[in-house]
Amino acid sequence: MNEETLKTLRDRARRIRIDILKMLHGSGSGHTGGSLSATDIMTALYFYKLKHDPKNPDWKGRDCFILSKGHAAPVLYTTLAHAGYFATDELCTLRKIGSRLQGHPDSKYLPGVEISTGSLGQGLSVACGVALAHKLDKAPNRVYAVLGDGELQEGQIWEAAMTAAHYKLDNLCILVDNNGLQIDGPVAKVMGVEPIADKWRAFGWDVQDIDGHDMAQLVAALDKAETVKARPTAIVCRTVKGKGSKCFEGKVEFHGTTPSKDELETALKELDEAVCK
């Protein structure tokens, strides 16, 4: 992978984090931690891997992306805006009456959102359905979904895991945002889900275990997923909830709390100073 491309991606992720934080500070409600942990993943998807056309969101040739952990809407909206689906000015309408930027992604209103999510555990089944449709059409389109590690506690995830392996959906790739935290505390304390990678492997998936903040690893993992035959891919991404500023990193209370003025200023300073290697 060309170092210049990686640098551009890292810088994009940095700028997306800045806009997420500004947006969340403005709205005063929304999910900070799980948006920041998934920012590098989302950047790699939308600015490196996905075939999509922001000016023509319904383009037949597009890859499908589903944010199964729908509460991370802020990172989805900011990524879509940066990619050109709509103007970044609109980000300040988050969660207001009449806004297309609903608290959780709403495909009725916002082009680029393939399906409304927010109730955890349902996105992977839908992803399987889209992948099956492409298989029926012998179409090359691929399907991607981002899941939370807490979300893996939902039984429906494992029902879908079987469907994907059973139907050999090698056009499906999921990324698990394994940040180790949920709402009531650490995932390991609330209801353990480890060993995550072994679980997917046992369900018949091809599994990669990577650092979900390392752009080079993300890009390589997404490339490799495309070469896997007859099996779906799960990329288990080790991440830090709230990644980007010491204000939020690893702090469970920032699951659903937004940055104060001081926290925003501190975080923006850190992000401004962050040198993109």
Added chain:
Amino acid sequence: MSQPQQKIATRDAYGDALVALGKKRDDVVVLDADLSGSTKTSKFAKAYPDRFFNIGIAEQDMMGTAAGLAIGGKLPFASTFAVFATGRAWEQIRQSVCYPNLNVKVVASHAGVTVGEDGGSHQSLEDVAVMRVIPNMTVIVPADGPETQQAIEAVAEYKGPCYVRVGRNKVPTICPENYRFKIGKAHVFHEGKDVCIIATGLMVAEALKARDLLKAEGIDAGVINMSTIKPLDNDAVIAAAKRCGAIVTAEEHSIIGGLGGAVAEALSESAPAPLVRIGTRDQFGTSGDPDGLLKHYKLSAEDIREGAKEAVKKKKR
């Protein structure tokens, strides 16, 4: 109407009631699905950690586990947001709780549009309807903090499945001090003579405000707090219809299948009278601030007033 404006969220009252109940009875156990801080079962978890089970983000599993705990002689309270408790886990509640008639209490928070900014995916406007339709299920929607406390005590005493709906935001205390909650018994605030407003949950406070607004226009409106939706207090509905000749229902829920639906059924079978239902109208919720959303969905005192005037007009036709 000057009531003391003490305000408490019904979910907070629920948390406190659980702690009190846990002290009184050691068979009380509590389950949650990674939302204990929001449903306020965290208060019980702190006081009685050994009797609290966080099942993780697995609402279906939680209801089945609650059923098993009931078989094992415990008194389980299972909590999460209303949309997940009654939606995701509906069939577990039907098959594993209500069909065998087990002593499980489902207490769900964050019901209605006042969930606010999280938006339509999280605003349950169907829960009362889908719980009410299941045989053996009792359905309760308390109007304020003290009534919630009493309702939790009452469902603990009652043997059988119960669904109690509580809200996210602070609501004024409106029930009189000497009020005693009883399952299946409506509380008549005012009898009225021109029209009667039958309300539930946080809409009871709005109904009381609407009564004052109507008084200024020369209309004497009754107000009934129908905190038990099932079994419905049919006698109270029939008496109100006979006394006032027109009924308005008010709920933070779809007009289909909830309080409005239940009252419509009772009226058309036993005491036909013009009816106007205030509630959401076959639509989903949306993001916004709770007060703005109450106005947006026409759930304010002013909307109840308009509904009452319409009901009175229908009477004269």
